[in-house]
């Protein structure tokens with residue numbers, strides 16, 4: 001299981017974080033990249049305006065990503081949908097709270113970063129990973145389908 005030992009450590013994508021479905025993995029990679037951007041901004045001593053811009057972007061992308069996951073869960077009749085959605089909602093309200101707190105100079109940015117990274121790792125490896133078997137059983141493809149030369153011919 002992936003853990004972050006050093007607070008300033010960059011979060012590297014690895015197979016430990018894969019949920020086994022490429023589309024979802026690609027979206028999770030975007031979240032990891034934004035968190036690493038925040039890490040860099042903090043370590044370079046960037047001001048709160050820059051940090052808040054990154055947090056706002058993180059919040060926006062997280063909302064989009066959760067919407068996609070929740071739609072897929074509903075479409076595919078995932079039995080643990082309600083519990084999963086609750087986890088998403090809890091995180092969003094925590095993020096919104098942090099976003100306003102970041103304006104205060106006494107809030108440790110690393111504390112927020114550490115919380116977000118731990119949340120993401122736990123959520124991906126426990127809660128998200130759990131839907132893989134159901135999704136695949138319902139016909140979701142694990143990897144993107146490449147279109148063949150024949151498809152191009154008919155277009």
Ligand SMILES: [Fe+2]
Nearest residue numbers: 069123127128
């Ligand atoms: Fe999720």
